[in-house]
Amino acid sequence: MHLVEQPISSPVTGASADASVTGLATERLEAELIGIVGSRAVQLHRLLHLIAEYDRRGVWVTWGVASCAHWLAETAGIEVCTAREQVRVAHALVRLPLIDAAMSDGLLSYSKVRAITRVATPDDQIELIEMGQRHAAGELGRALAARDRDRLEDR
Secondary structure, X not given: OOOOOOOOOOOOOHHHHHHHHHOOXXXXXXXXXXXXXXXXHHHHHHHHHHHHHHHHHOHHHHHOOOOHHHHHHHHHOOOHHHHHHHHHHHHHHHHXXXXXXXXXXXXXXXXXXXXXXXXXXHHHHHHHHHHHHHOOXXXXXXXXXXXXXXXXXXX
């Protein structure tokens, strides 16, 4: 049931891998990195939608596993806790269309969406998207916690 069951075309390894990147001009290196990062973000967004739909259909039951997260963990070769988080975020994107669109448009990374969807409601999506754009991924969790503390103190 593993995602990669067929042989992968031979990756560039060893000295030839070093030669394929060490000879790149800095501008080309940076452009290729940015292109791959952008492509991965688009693929991850699509993956999350596929996960949500797969879970909604309950297809994973046919494999005899405890949950969609367990199926995903085994299939993708990732930790169950990572898979659970991906399933959680996937379902959150379904109910938070503005945050979903912001991720789709490249305004928010998966790391930021993961943090934001822990606290988001349909009513505060715009505010959270703006926070996500203002803060680095590593700072966003603290900013969200401070926001929630401030809201509790105002009550």
